[in-house]
Amino acid sequence: MKWFRRQEEPTTEVSEQREFERIRMILGVVCRQRGEDFNIFTDDVSVGGMRFVSQHPVYVNEEVTLFVVLSPESKPVSMHGHVVWLNTEGERQFVGGLQFNELSPEIEKRWAEFIQRNRSDSET
DSSP, X not given: OOSOOBOOOOOHHHHHHOSSOOEEOOOEEEEEETTEXXXXXXXXXXXXXXXXXXXXXXXXXXXXXXXXXXXXXXXXXXXXXXXXXXXXXXXXXXXXXXXXXXXXXXXXXXXXXXXXXXXXXXXO
């Protein structure tokens, strides 16, 4: 199976149709795909997904599990999603978009609060 399929990033028209507002946020995340764990970094996030950068190949249209630390006092939260698009930038850098699968109400609430809290911090 081919791990990379060049796709264009969503156009402005698609961005305007998004259900959730995207917030610029750099965040280290552990990603698990095909049983392998590797690090990715977010470029922007929303309640429904994220744009990410990885130096590890990522497979389009396949499921991923993300482990995200929402506070220093808590264990990482597990969130499931799938890679919607992926492009290469340079020799071994991959930029992609990830959409969350249905999050539990508790995880979605904690993730939304985390985004809001960090958004407020970056605006001050």
